[in-house]
Amino acid sequence: MAKILIVDDEKSIRNTLREILEYEKFVIDDAPDGIEALELIQKNTYDVILCDIKMPKMDGIEVLSKILEIQPDAVVVMISGHGNIETAVEAIKKGAYDFISKPLDLNRLLITIRNAMDKSELVTETKVLKKKVSKTYDMVGESQSISEIKEMIEKVAPTNARVLITGDNGTGKELVARWLHEKSNRSSAPFVEVNCAAIPSELIESELFGHEKGSFTSAIKQRKGNFEQANGGTLFLDEIGDMSLSAQSKVLRALQENKIMRVGGEKEFSVDVRVIAATNKDVPEEIAKGNFREDLYHRLSVILIKVPSLNERKDDIPLLASHFIGEICEHQGKPLMTFTDKAFTELQKINWTGNIRELRNVIERLAILCDKTITDADVILYAKPLKK
Numbered sequence: 001m002a003k004i005l006i007v008d009d010e011k012s013i014r015n016t017l018r019e020i021l022e023y024e025k026f027v028i029d030d031a032p033d034g035i036e037a038l039e040l041i042q043k044n045t046y047d048v049i050l051c052d053i054k055m056p057k058m059d060g061i062e063v064l065s066k067i068l069e070i071q072p073d074a075v076v077v078m079i080s081g082h083g084n085i086e087t088a089v090e091a092i093k094k095g096a097y098d099f100i101s102k103p104l105d106l107n108r109l110l111i112t113i114r115n116a117m118d119k120s121e122l123v124t125e126t127k128v129l130k131k132k133v134s135k136t137y138d139m140v141g142e143s144q145s146i147s148e149i150k151e152m153i154e155k156v157a158p159t160n161a162r163v164l165i166t167g168d169n170g171t172g173k174e175l176v177a178r179w180l181h182e183k184s185n186r187s188s189a190p191f192v193e194v195n196c197a198a199i200p201s202e203l204i205e206s207e208l209f210g211h212e213k214g215s216f217t218s219a220i221k222q223r224k225g226n227f228e229q230a231n232g233g234t235l236f237l238d239e240i241g242d243m244s245l246s247a248q249s250k251v252l253r254a255l256q257e258n259k260i261m262r263v264g265g266e267k268e269f270s271v272d273v274r275v276i277a278a279t280n281k282d283v284p285e286e287i288a289k290g291n292f293r294e295d296l297y298h299r300l301s302v303i304l305i306k307v308p309s310l311n312e313r314k315d316d317i318p319l320l321a322s323h324f325i326g327e328i329c330e331h332q333g334k335p336l337m338t339f340t341d342k343a344f345t346e347l348q349k350i351n352w353t354g355n356i357r358e359l360r361n362v363i364e365r366l367a368i369l370c371d372k373t374i375t376d377a378d379v380i381l382y383a384k385p386l387k388k
Contacts, residue, residue, distance in 0.1 A: 006030040008052040034058030053080035141316035157183035165278040167307030170357030173278040189233030197239035215264020241281035310352040324363040342376035
């Protein structure tokens, strides 16, 4: 049940509010002043806090500020018998969810509490989702190569330097790109990912730069491209080695001038985007073949990060396997499964052509098919089921 704290120096008001809200099935605590309220808030978490403004010992606005220092996401509704526009505005500016004047209108009070609880639930859900996302993008490993990449990310992320990430499919190039974004000053702005290999060459320019209405047959309305969508943030060009030469030339121009023009447009406009690119191809070899522009390569590769294959970091397999099994068991609502040491040894013997992506799939298969403890025999039986 939702928990509400009432802070008011008038005992009659506290008792009346308690009676009303307990009837509505809320759990209620109350405090006669701000000092006692802050003591309760340090010990408990409340879905909603109702706080009077004019109180002895500590003014309600001051109490509000101290509440938000203790619990930045606290949902506080201010109440005052001396309400005016200026007081209400000050309370909202200080971080209050809402302001209600005395005498209290019961319906208004209950609606405000319900709405405040909705906000509280959304804040909690957002925290859970962020936690899940951060788990999904954990960079797991203690091998020398991974430690060097982590150090590089710490150095490079706070800058606006362009980064080219290379490595085989499934090694975690996107993970490196996301960490560069999350640790940058742009982390609160969009991270826009473009899979250049998945977009037909005739549509890539429209995807990247957008288009004006009527610029081609199916352009029935104006569309913002990925550069615009990522404005202020990071644009991740995955598999850039598969981008057409025509699109490469336009990307090069955008990087040189920090300006773009929509397909079918007549004027350029500025964009503030950090570009991170990735490819599984040997770029110097592609340049020699005439498939990739050398000048674009030099623009993109201010910093080069090579992500090692899983076969080059087999010491990390026990850590990765334990991380994945924990994640998968939590997602499936199963008790945590474990590996024997011999199971880890068998996993390290495998030739991981699909890298981290393949390992995760194998761990998910083992989680489904095995008992609580995964053995070496389980790995031999299920890790490569098609192997003759």
